[in-house]
Amino acid sequence: MTIAVTGATGQLGRLVLDELLTSQEPDSLVAIVRDAAKAGELAARGVQVRVADYSDPAALEVALRGIDKLLLVSGSEVGSRVAQHGNVIDAAKAAGVGFIAYTSVLAADTTELILAPEHKATEELIRASGLDNTILRNGWYTENYAQTVETAKQTGAVVAAAGDGRVASATRADYAAAAAAVLSSAGHEGRTYELSGDYAWDFKELATAITRIVGREVVYQPVSAPELVKVLTAAGLDEGTAGFLAALDTDTEAGLLATVTGELSRLIGRPTTPLLQALTSAAAS
Known part of the structure; x- marks a missing residue:
């Protein structure tokens, strides 16, 4: 069985391959990357490296030949992802890939989270493709708060x-372990997993955790979304990015990141990484 991971030099894709390397032969793994120079470590460990961009259908089809299972890690170019993901799905079908897993977002088909529409559309493309599939609806990454620290x-x-919104976050390594479990074992076809951390923390708890990490008192200062946009633009962010981040906070306040399902810890066979531990590791790296 040959398993391929797209975005394999990215933050999540590389962790998925790290996890797979604990149970699979290196030459049975394929890293799909945009820049082979960034995949030297993977190649040195025996992983096959193939170059293809999400925007290059022909290269994708070549890269996916001989692949049994594929993990499509969602792209980072918000606004372009549906077309890019569609290219990967079409190439997978043309290349004879038997199974595809996709990293979506929690409750993609019902949530009002600002990031959800592209994920929902991608899920629909995967199901319409006829390929056996598993949808991994990832919740929030704790590492998203590394800059906050x-x-x-x-x-x-x-x-x-x-x-007073809460966030049931988990680490990228937690989500990567779930993806690896699905790719390396049977019985996941047709499943949609709603994945999140075991505990939903609030921003007062976030401030308390950061206090312990940085060695000085840190307090939570709630502001309105317009006030946050002003703070962020004053710090140098452009208006569009500041507005996007403020919208994510508004979604958080509405409880869209607070869902605790227990499915992630069940799938990986251990508890998800606690907030303080995750932030401590993120700060150290």
Whole structure:
């Protein structure tokens, strides 16, 4: 069985391959990358490296020949992802790939989360393709708050428009372990997994965790979304990015990231990584 992972030099894809290397022969694994120069470590470990961009259908079809199972790691170019993912799905079908797993977002077909529409559309393309599939609906990554730790270390405050909202986050390594479990074992076809951390923390708890990490008191300073946009643009972000981040906070306040399902810990066979432990590791790296 040959397993391929797209975005294999990215933050999630590389962790999936790390996990797969603990149970699979290296030459049975294929890293699909845009830049082979960034995949030297994977090649040195015996992983096959193939070059293809999500925007290059011909290269994708060549790269996916001989693949039994494929993990499509969602692209990072918000606004272009449906077309790019469609290219991968079409190439997989043309190349004879037997199974595809996709990293979606929690409750993609019902949530009002600002990031959800492209994931929902991709899920629909996968199901319409006729390929055997598993949808991995990932919740929030704890590492998304690594910059928050650095900023709070300087300012003594976590400034957010999240109100009393909670976040059931887990680490990328937790989600990577789930993807590896699906790719390396049978019985997941046709399943949609709603994946999230075992505990939904609030931003006061986030500030408390950061206090322990940075060695100074950090407090949570809730603001409105317009106020947050002003704070972020004053710090140098463009208006569009600031507005996007404020919208994510608004979604958090609405409880869209708070769902605890227990499916992630069941799939990986262990508890998800606690907030303090995850942030400590993220800060150290």
